[in-house]
Amino acid sequence: MKRILIIEDNSDIRENLEEYLMLCQFDVTIAENGEIGWAKIQEESPHLILCDIAMPKMNGFQVLKQVRADAKIAKIPFVFITSSAQKKDLEKGMAVGADAYLTKPFQMQELTTVINQFMEEKVDP
Amino acid sequence: MINEKSTFEAIFSAATLGIIVVDEAGKILQANPYAAQLFGYSPSELIGQAVEILIPVAAHSIHVSHRKKYMADPRPRLMGKGRELFGLRKDGAEFAIEISLSHTEIEGEKVTISFISDVTERTKKAKYLLALETAVEKAATPIAFAELDNRISYVNQAFIEKWGYDSKTELIGRYPGEFSASMEKVDEIMKTLHREGSWEGEDVARKKDGTLFATFVNTKLIRDRNDNPLRIMATFVDISNIKEKERALQKQKESAQTYLEMAGSIIVVINKNEEVNLINREGAAALGYEEEEIVGKNWFEHFVPEPNRDALRQVFQGILKEELSQLVHYENEIVDREGQYKLIRWYNRVLNDENGHPVATISSGMDITQTRRIEKELEQSRAQLKRYATELEEEVKKQTLELALNQTKLKQANKLAKIGYWEIDLEDEPRIFWSEEYYQLYEVEQNIKIEDRRYFLQFVHPDDRAKVVSTTKKAIKEGKDISFDYRITTPTQKKKYLRTELHCQKDDEGVVKKVFSVVQDFTEQKYAEHQLEQALKKERDVGLLKSRFVSMASHEFRTPLTSILASAGLIDMYRERGMLDKQIKHVQRIKSSVDNLTSILNDFLSLEKLESGKIQFKTMPIDLLNFIAEVREEVSLMRKGQIIEHQHEGDNIAEIDPHLVKNILINLLSNAIKYSAETEAVQLITEKKNGSLKIQVIDRGIGIPEEEQRQLFSRFFRASNANTIQGTGLGLTIVKRYIDLMNGSISFTSQENEGTTFVVEIPQADTPAP
Numbered sequence A: 001m002k003r004i005l006i007i008e009d010n011s012d013i014r015e016n017l018e019e020y021l022m023l024c025q026f027d028v029t030i031a032e033n034g035e036i037g038w039a040k041i042q043e044e045s046p047h048l049i050l051c052d053i054a055m056p057k058m059n060g061f062q063v064l065k066q067v068r069a070d071a072k073i074a075k076i077p078f079v080f081i082t083s084s085a086q087k088k089d090l091e092k093g094m095a096v097g098a099d100a101y102l103t104k105p106f107q108m109q110e111l112t113t114v115i116n117q118f119m120e121e122k123v124d125p
Numbered sequence B: 001m002i003n004e005k006s007t008f009e010a011i012f013s014a015a016t017l018g019i020i021v022v023d024e025a026g027k028i029l030q031a032n033p034y035a036a037q038l039f040g041y042s043p044s045e046l047i048g049q050a051v052e053i054l055i056p057v058a059a060h061s062i063h064v065s066h067r068k069k070y071m072a073d074p075r076p077r078l079m080g081k082g083r084e085l086f087g088l089r090k091d092g093a094e095f096a097i098e099i100s101l102s103h104t105e106i107e108g109e110k111v112t113i114s115f116i117s118d119v120t121e122r123t124k125k126a127k128y129l130l131a132l133e134t135a136v137e138k139a140a141t142p143i144a145f146a147e148l149d150n151r152i153s154y155v156n157q158a159f160i161e162k163w164g165y166d167s168k169t170e171l172i173g174r175y176p177g178e179f180s181a182s183m184e185k186v187d188e189i190m191k192t193l194h195r196e197g198s199w200e201g202e203d204v205a206r207k208k209d210g211t212l213f214a215t216f217v218n219t220k221l222i223r224d225r226n227d228n229p230l231r232i233m234a235t236f237v238d239i240s241n242i243k244e245k246e247r248a249l250q251k252q253k254e255s256a257q258t259y260l261e262m263a264g265s266i267i268v269v270i271n272k273n274e275e276v277n278l279i280n281r282e283g284a285a286a287l288g289y290e291e292e293e294i295v296g297k298n299w300f301e302h303f304v305p306e307p308n309r310d311a312l313r314q315v316f317q318g319i320l321k322e323e324l325s326q327l328v329h330y331e332n333e334i335v336d337r338e339g340q341y342k343l344i345r346w347y348n349r350v351l352n353d354e355n356g357h358p359v360a361t362i363s364s365g366m367d368i369t370q371t372r373r374i375e376k377e378l379e380q381s382r383a384q385l386k387r388y389a390t391e392l393e394e395e396v397k398k399q400t401l402e403l404a405l406n407q408t409k410l411k412q413a414n415k416l417a418k419i420g421y422w423e424i425d426l427e428d429e430p431r432i433f434w435s436e437e438y439y440q441l442y443e444v445e446q447n448i449k450i451e452d453r454r455y456f457l458q459f460v461h462p463d464d465r466a467k468v469v470s471t472t473k474k475a476i477k478e479g480k481d482i483s484f485d486y487r488i489t490t491p492t493q494k495k496k497y498l499r500t501e502l503h504c505q506k507d508d509e510g511v512v513k514k515v516f517s518v519v520q521d522f523t524e525q526k527y528a529e530h531q532l533e534q535a536l537k538k539e540r541d542v543g544l545l546k547s548r549f550v551s552m553a554s555h556e557f558r559t560p561l562t563s564i565l566a567s568a569g570l571i572d573m574y575r576e577r578g579m580l581d582k583q584i585k586h587v588q589r590i591k592s593s594v595d596n597l598t599s600i601l602n603d604f605l606s607l608e609k610l611e612s613g614k615i616q617f618k619t620m621p622i623d624l625l626n627f628i629a630e631v632r633e634e635v636s637l638m639r640k641g642q643i644i645e646h647q648h649e650g651d652n653i654a655e656i657d658p659h660l661v662k663n664i665l666i667n668l669l670s671n672a673i674k675y676s677a678e679t680e681a682v683q684l685i686t687e688k689k690n691g692s693l694k695i696q697v698i699d700r701g702i703g704i705p706e707e708e709q710r711q712l713f714s715r716f717f718r719a720s721n722a723n724t725i726q727g728t729g730l731g732l733t734i735v736k737r738y739i740d741l742m743n744g745s746i747s748f749t750s751q752e753n754e755g756t757t758f759v760v761e762i763p764q765a766d767t768p769a770p
Helices: A011-023 A034-044 A060-069 A087-095 A108-121 B004-014 B033-039 B057-072 B120-138 B157-162 B183-196 B240-262 B281-287 B299-303 B306-320 B369-403 B407-417 B436-442 B455-459 B462-478 B523-577 B580-611 B624-636 B658-674 B706-711 B731-741
Strands: A003-007 A027-031 A048-052 A078-082 A100-103 B018-023 B028-031 B085-088 B094-106 B109-118 B143-146 B152-155 B198-206 B212-223 B229-238 B266-271 B276-279 B329-335 B341-352 B358-367 B419-425 B431-434 B482-489 B495-506 B512-521 B620-623 B644-650 B653-656 B682-689 B692-699 B745-751 B755-763
Touching (some): A003 A011, A003 A034, A011 A108, A011 B523, A027 A034, A034 A060, A048 A108, A100 A108, B018 B033, B033 B085, B033 B109, B057 B109, B183 B212, B183 B229, B212 B240, B266 B281, B276 B281, B281 B358, B299 B306, B306 B329, B306 B341, B306 B358, B436 B455, B436 B512, B455 B462, B462 B495, B495 B523, B580 B731, B620 B624, B620 B658, B658 B682, B658 B731
Parallel strands (some): A048 A078, B644 B682
Antiparallel strands (some): B018 B028, B018 B109, B094 B109, B143 B152, B198 B212, B266 B276, B266 B358, B329 B341, B341 B358, B419 B431, B495 B512, B620 B653, B745 B755
8 A cells, every 4th residue: 555644734634634545545644743744754755745834843845855855765756735825835845846736725636636646657666 | 727826815805804914013015905995995095004004093002012012922813802902994983803913924024914803793792792691680670590401590689689598509500499389380380381482470489598478470481593492581570569468458358348248237339320239238138139139130120119210210310420419318218029118218429430430329228117107106196295285376376366466465365375484684783584474373472572583493393403503504604595394383382394495695795695584384285295195004004914814814714625625525435435424524524614714704804893893892790700611611622732720809790791801812712722732721810800800811832022022913913933823813903902992901921932921901890899
């Protein structure tokens, strides 16, 4: 089973996404802020990371930067889920090297489409 | 057989060499025709003459003694060896000769035979060669010769000096390459020279001490009459100066180019044919093209918009034909690639050719489109004021005209226009006069006796006094007219804005004799101006609020909506699987998210209601302990785990509007929960005594950064350390409005990472304890 890590500080969203992805047959791990998220990435090196931007302790940009700086995990697909519709934020996200982003609110189908796109590319070693 | 004697006679007469036979006494015995012709005589004229007839007079005596010496020791030899010999012709002309002498005996008599040749031509040639050699040797230009094996065989003095050597011997026999920076290059040159017969070009020479200098070399293969190479000649010109200048020029050119590119303005050169010769990067950018796309194009056809094209063209041609004087400043529009017009302010210069005729213009331009637009807007924003001022002026004019008939009426006009005046007579003893209207401006009784020139200064706003005094003094001192504004407070405590126009009257010598001042009340204008500024400020504030609202709404609405969409998706999935309990759970979750959205909307609505004055408060006696218990119940749903501790002092019954106070409490408590860790307790302290209800909410949360505390109650404001925590930035605004409504007060103390204490006080009509 493919592992997906959700880093999101809003508990409703976090739990809902977790539940949904589990029903989609993924192995899901959750983290409620960037710091915990970063620790889980190192522990589990998931197949994909879904990450909020505005979070306490460590924000999404910081998490992504650290991921990209570590050769062992740098290749993990990284998807921002953001409530900010500000174009500037999104551009910044892509500039620091996010693979995709989802703007809140989004339909579950959109989420599945984005995830599948990376899962097809990635073959389990 | 030919007769021997006649043979010799024939030789004697036909010889192309002068032959003269002289006896021991120096008398000419024989002279052949060639000799006679050489000296301009016939042979018969010479025979029997002393040989000295053929010698210049100056040499006669020395010749006689030489002749005698020769006779004493006669042997064949050249005469006068090492010296130039001259013959004297019959016509007196002297000419260079060479004589060889021989001695014999003819019929027992000792004779001397002289063989004479005319060497005039040869001498001339020798002299010429000598002069040539000297010229080469002394020439200022370094010259060198080399043999066909390339070894140097001659260098002149200039060469030795130029290359820093001491003598020729140091150089002779060496190869030219040794005197150049590059032997390889010289080898190539020599090869070319042998092949083509000549070479000229630049080379770098190397001096004896190793220093280098640039030189222009001209070499030639010298050939004899039969075109066979004889030797090589080379001349050198030191061009290091020229090189230096070339380098400086290049540098200058480069830096000029750099300046051109760095210039913050547009620079364009347009030639006679209206074509762009040069445009800098800034210019190209303004037009939206690459530089190469512009250069060579007709400026007016491509970059000047139609309406002005022909007019500008005429001006341009006029300048170039010297029909119009140079237009130094000019403003016109250009059109860029997108078809946008830009207004450019140009500074133009005409470029002349060496004869002083204009050939092109160079213009530097600034894009003032933006400036103009801002000026226009400014103009518009002032328009209202102007209109007001104009109307007032019109009114004054109208009234003035109507009332100008007599003095009283004029005074009324002044009064209406609120214009007064004063004057100071500086002659003799300075005296000051204030007009009646001036008193009226200050609303001071006119009939009081005033000696103090500065009497009115006491009414001037303290901050403006210094300005009034110094500006007036300065105007008097410099004899200048000046205008300035200042504020006054009348004895009746009216605040007014006055504008004064000072005028200095001078005598013939320029000494100020009198100062007049016309003073006008323009409080009303000032007030209008103030109103306008306030309106503008409000508009700016609204703009700021709008942008805050957009960013808040973006986050606050999107979060619950995301949760709702996810739950909706999950309900679909659970329905397929027939899992009812899960469906119910998510319906609940959707409901709670919708509640969340509703409460955000309610916040807006209550603020809206508050601001439009639709909320009124109704007080009633309330049992505080029950009331607080209810509030805690409601708030407990929001807790992350915090305990809410409540203490109460004083009366239990308070006279309050329960709806408003509950809202206040829920807001403050939910903030305390939201912004503190789940392990920290939140304290609520209520106190009802001394005519007031005091409520304190204390948390040990993240606190409010000191520099942001001032803005805490503004709409949509979120502290920088609360960015990641949900909130609309409206809660405290609403709390503050509610408290204002109840004539209460709210204050807080806070320290970042330590916690925050809010203190609310609501006034109470003192009710005695039951």
